[in-house]
Amino acid sequence: MVEGIKDQQMEVYSEAVKSGLYAKKTGLVGKYDNVRRYWEDEITRQFLRPYLQNLLHRSQSQMQRLRILDLGCGSADGYELLAGVRHRDPSLQEVEVDLLTPDVLGIYKGFDLNKDLILQARELYSHNPKMVFEQGDFTHGLPVSKNESPYDLYFASYGTCSHHNRDQTLVRLLADIAGRVEKHCLIICDWIGRYSYEWPSLWVNDFSKERNMDYVVSYIYEKEEREQRRGELQHLSLRLVSRKEAETIVTEASEKAGVEIKPLVYFDRSVFTGRHMDTAEYNPHAQPIRLAVNSLHEVNMRTDLTHLLVDYVPKRGFEFLNDYFEHLQMCWNTLIQYVGELLQRYDEKQQRFSVELPVIPGSYPPALRDMMERMRQVVEGIGWLGIGLPRENIIEPQLGYALRHLITNLQQGQGCAHGLVGIFEVDKT
Ligand SMILES: C[S@@+](CC[C@H](N)C(=O)[O-])C[C@H]1O[C@@H](n2cnc3c(N)ncnc32)[C@H](O)[C@@H]1O
The missing domain is CATH 3.40.50.150 (Vaccinia Virus protein VP39)
Incomplete structure (x- = not known):
């Protein structure tokens, strides 16, 4: 009888596993x-x-x-x-x-x-x-x-x-x-x-050249598994x-x-957040920026902000693209570094910044200035909270949204x- 109940109970867990609802998300x-x-x-x-x-x-x-x-x-x-x-x-x-x-x-x-x-x-x-x-x-x-x-x-x-x-x-x-x-x-x-x-x-x-790329669907696996399965990876021919x-x-x-x-x-x-930034399949200088942004939005996870910094490597013969990406990179990194400074300078006990903050130059693009100001308000408004992991669960996701706003404003649809x-x-x- 006891064994019967045990079997029944185990079946409940087996069903839960089969339903997919027990999968680690x-x-x-x-x-x-x-x-x-x-x-x-x-x-x-x-x-x-x-x-x-x-x-x-x-x-x-x-x-x-x-x-x-x-x-x-x-x-x-x-x-x-x-x-x-x-x-x-x-x-x-x-x-x-x-x-x-x-x-x-x-x-x-x-x-x-x-x-x-x-x-x-x-x-x-x-x-x-x-x-x-x-x-x-x-x-x-x-x-x-x-x-x-x-x-x-x-x-x-x-x-x-x-x-x-x-x-x-x-x-x-x-x-x-x-x-x-x-x-x-x-x-x-x-x-x-x-x-x-x-x-x-x-x-x-x-x-007329490089019209269709050989797009390898390697990003669905993490690095190690990706290499182990290299031979089985699916390829798509996609028009660039x-x-x-x-x-x-x-x-x-x-x-x-x-x-x-x-x-x-x-x-x-x-x-800067396409899936192949993380795989570096087509660019040896690509950095795993998508993973770092994913981490910003992940509950209870603390992100090393330096992992978000982009170091754009220019390509000769494409000056119009180099200028554009370098400008984006500068704006992107400036916002991240500013938030790093805010976190350093915020005194949780005093509930205020311990050192005066640098003035945001008026020459910065408006979207960057707006997001820097907003992040200052976020850190100031929440840094003292203590409960609920304010950095991981409030400040970092807000930095994610600020970066999203910045990049959306600076893109040109080209x-x-x-x-x-x-x-x-x-x-x-
Ligand atoms: C990148 S997926 C996008 C799927 C979905 N729209 C989404 O947003 O996730 C491209 C989709 O186009 C479909 N597809 C590719 N070639 C097609 C064709 N010739 N006719 C109809 N569907 C096609 C694929 O099967 C696939 O589902």
Whole structure:
């Protein structure tokens, strides 16, 4: 009897392990690491917000709900990304902060070539009849039938457009979309950036060279395992895209459709924090900055701030990029060093800075000055707290957000990061 009860109890633990809920979760590595959740998803949401707001306003004024087509949806991460877009600056009292609430969504259709991902997406969302998934190949044109109503938002995320290894297939897809628009739509394209600091070995001035990179998916393993499994690592052929190349593709699609596909904004995502900064696969000078930023956002973990400092190594013949990255590096490091000083000079017992702080020069870029001032307020406001690990759990995550704000303000949407995103509009009204 006692043995029977014991067996039963052990079964409970076995079931828990099988469910995955007992898996050790960390934000330091993996697909959904802290940079993905707190930086990449959030930066994308920040740029999308005003356009999504406008789109919702349009559909609601027509008494219609929003129709979304996610091209290369994987297991529907794009839906989660969109569903997480919030109203701008909701007050502390508000509870309803999401823009895309279930009642305003008409349909989310996800489309992907990989049948396992489609099955996973169906498993995750089978309870929601508004979520539909189909398997197919977007290089064969727009995957919608003739009698299907047009969509309001054509969405691609996380480098998916770089799966078009030949530009002509993306030109055709965009032209198909533009041709089918009845009134208005938004199109989001997401490519792998040509000039990321992760791969200066692939930078070229002649765009007819190094068009598709051999992208090795090595970052899913930690260093040791990565080397042990080198032979089994998966490789993808992905189109590297600069702003100029994106503009050429979109202009060609506009001409093909005879309809304007208007660029609204381009932005660079993950300038110093792309996944291959940590692997140094394509740049021997790359430093594990993503891991250090992941650590800033990790609960109860203290970060050595010197691990965040970037030492950009220039590439000859690319002065326009060297100037840009050196400026970013200087701003980035200045903020980190300033926070280091704040922590040194703060006297927890006296609840104030023990030594006067250096004046922030007026010549610094406004975003840097703002973030330095903010971090001063954070350290001053929280340094004395004592309970709850204020450095690990409040000051360091705030430094993460300050760095994110800084880099988001200084990026120029030129393809100088892991991801280049373009937001476009077709307006026939
Ligand atoms: C980088 S993943 C992005 C997945 C997802 N959108 C996300 O945000 O995580 C690229 C996705 O594009 C899909 N894909 C690649 N080539 C495709 C094609 N020719 N047609 C349709 N889907 C494709 C892949 O299966 C993969 O799910």
